[in-house]
Amino acid sequence: MNSTSKPPLLRVDGLRTVFALPDGREVAAVSDVSLALNAGETLGLVGESGSGKSVTALSILRLVMPPGRIAAGRIHFDGQDILALDEAALRTIRGRKIGFIFQEPMVALNPVYTIGQQIAETLAVHRIARGAAARAKAIQWLEAARVPDAARRATEYPHQLSGGLRQRAMIALALCAEPSLVIADEPTTALDVTVQAEILDLLRELRASLGLALLLITHDLGVVAEMADRVAVMYGGRIVEDGPVGDVFRTPAHPYTQGLLACLPGTSDGRRLTVIPGTVPSLGQFPAGCAFAPRCPHRLGACDVAPPATTSIGADRRVRCVLHESATGVTS
Numbered sequence: 001m002n003s004t005s006k007p008p009l010l011r012v013d014g015l016r017t018v019f020a021l022p023d024g025r026e027v028a029a030v031s032d033v034s035l036a037l038n039a040g041e042t043l044g045l046v047g048e049s050g051s052g053k054s055v056t057a058l059s060i061l062r063l064v065m066p067p068g069r070i071a072a073g074r075i076h077f078d079g080q081d082i083l084a085l086d087e088a089a090l091r092t093i094r095g096r097k098i099g100f101i102f103q104e105p106m107v108a109l110n111p112v113y114t115i116g117q118q119i120a121e122t123l124a125v126h127r128i129a130r131g132a133a134a135r136a137k138a139i140q141w142l143e144a145a146r147v148p149d150a151a152r153r154a155t156e157y158p159h160q161l162s163g164g165l166r167q168r169a170m171i172a173l174a175l176c177a178e179p180s181l182v183i184a185d186e187p188t189t190a191l192d193v194t195v196q197a198e199i200l201d202l203l204r205e206l207r208a209s210l211g212l213a214l215l216l217i218t219h220d221l222g223v224v225a226e227m228a229d230r231v232a233v234m235y236g237g238r239i240v241e242d243g244p245v246g247d248v249f250r251t252p253a254h255p256y257t258q259g260l261l262a263c264l265p266g267t268s269d270g271r272r273l274t275v276i277p278g279t280v281p282s283l284g285q286f287p288a289g290c291a292f293a294p295r296c297p298h299r300l301g302a303c304d305v306a307p308p309a310t311t312s313i314g315a316d317r318r319v320r321c322v323l324h325e326s327a328t329g330v331t332s
């Protein structure tokens, strides 16, 4: 998956996460997802709503709740087998070694504690600092996240902050234990365009100063182009194409990636991935073959038989599409 000899910081192999439907059937929201992320690297995970991006992120953190469960695959992070860890070991990893930032800060922030208390509590839980030292460090982290008047804001509750400030507070909370990986799930989608740009700048700056690896989940290919080293495109619960951002954007191989890029007229509000005709099939409604087939302009008979295998199409590039399948290139 990567050209360096060091094992990647995060490696996901053949992940399958299923949900039980009310009728008792179990269906996969994520199928055969493999990805790798090196220390300090940013991977953009992109795809339309319902493609399985958040379920992938939750699986990596082992936060999938019933009726969902991880049914197959391996997840290795920093030398540890995430699927083999007990809850206590997982709590050490979550927040301490892997920070997470969600689209809606109110989900991550506790409404009954002040921002400063929450950061100080995280520092205490992870045995980084306690008491007055933790409170002082909390203010420093709010300053690092460019929260103006941080000492006063630290004493405020989440609902007292604007959306942009809440997102900065959540970034401070996610980073205060100095994790080596941050998973950011649509970190700017709920914000207006100016604030979005400020938050992305902040993430870029902190990523560089802390040497973070970033798994950045987004609908927005413009964000991927600006922020990511590599991109993985998801559709119907599978990664259908991945590779270095420049290569994938220059020569997209999968018809879905081609469609997404064709929908990019270059204006900021044209970047939303809404223009490919048709919609992502809902859970349990995937076709037997390629999930993209009902929307694909290149559909062949073979596309409806079974989901295409992953084919290697060059240095660090893979695609899942029968148009690229060959006896030598199929890797899974």
Ligand SMILES: Nc1ncnc2c1ncn2[C@@H]1O[C@H](COP(=O)(O)OP(=O)(O)OP(=O)(O)O)[C@@H](O)[C@H]1O
Binding pocket: 019, 029, 047, 048, 049, 050, 051, 052, 053, 054, 055, 056, 067, 068, 219, 282, 283
């Ligand atoms: N708790 C759940 N119970 C049942 N189905 C779920 C659950 N969570 C997610 N799903 C289903 O899994 C599929 C993937 O959802 P997921 O949230 O990962 O999509 P996403 O790519 O993050 O979309 P979005 O861009 O809208 O956030 C969807 O069909 C969704 O309905």
Ligand code: SF4
Binding pocket: 254, 255, 256, 290, 291, 292, 293, 294, 296, 297, 298, 299, 300, 303, 308, 320, 321, 322, 323
């Ligand atoms: S496998 Fe077939 S239907 Fe799927 S993207 Fe490729 S050409 Fe289109």
Ligand SMILES: [Mg+2]
Binding pocket: 053, 054, 055, 185
């Ligand atoms: Mg999501």
